[in-house]
Amino acid sequence: MHLIQVERLDELCERKFKPLWLIWVGLEMPELSQIWRQYLRRFVIDHWYRFIKQRLHWTLPECH
Template sequence: MRVRKNACFWSAPPAYSGRGRPRKHGSKMRLNDPTTWLKVDTAIEIDSHPQLGQVRVRQWLDLHFYRAPEHPVNLILIERLNPMSNGQPFPPLWLAWVGKRTLPLEIVWFKYLRRFGVDHW
């Protein structure tokens, strides 16, 4: 599913320190602030697609929304690195994968290419 560009995600909490209530959240990742982004778990880069040019796909594993810490989410960022014809960069596409099984980024990339046919069907 698509995620809005100003959403926030949290990582898993650190180990229990033995005092007080166990934490539910770890580090906060704000999508519109790259300085808060966590370390990427997997990434691929497609160097030369005939229509889209250079594309980078990154994935963060086991994040969660603030109100649902017991439901892990995998966050995927798809970026087109070549600028538009007017010189502006393409806006990034943020996707959330909810489920126990994770697809490899190569398969996610091919699904991204077919999204218009699925979205407008």
């Protein structure tokens, strides 16, 4: 298991950003750019599940 801390280093921006913590579980750790791409794909999946639950009413109990 690898624990990765991602921090934004932007001296021009006055806003403080909290660090992002990622965990990689596997035999070999891929390159950080590949891990970041996989993390960004997570948002697509999250929005798909939200659509399924809200629009298709998958949260409602099934009545027979």
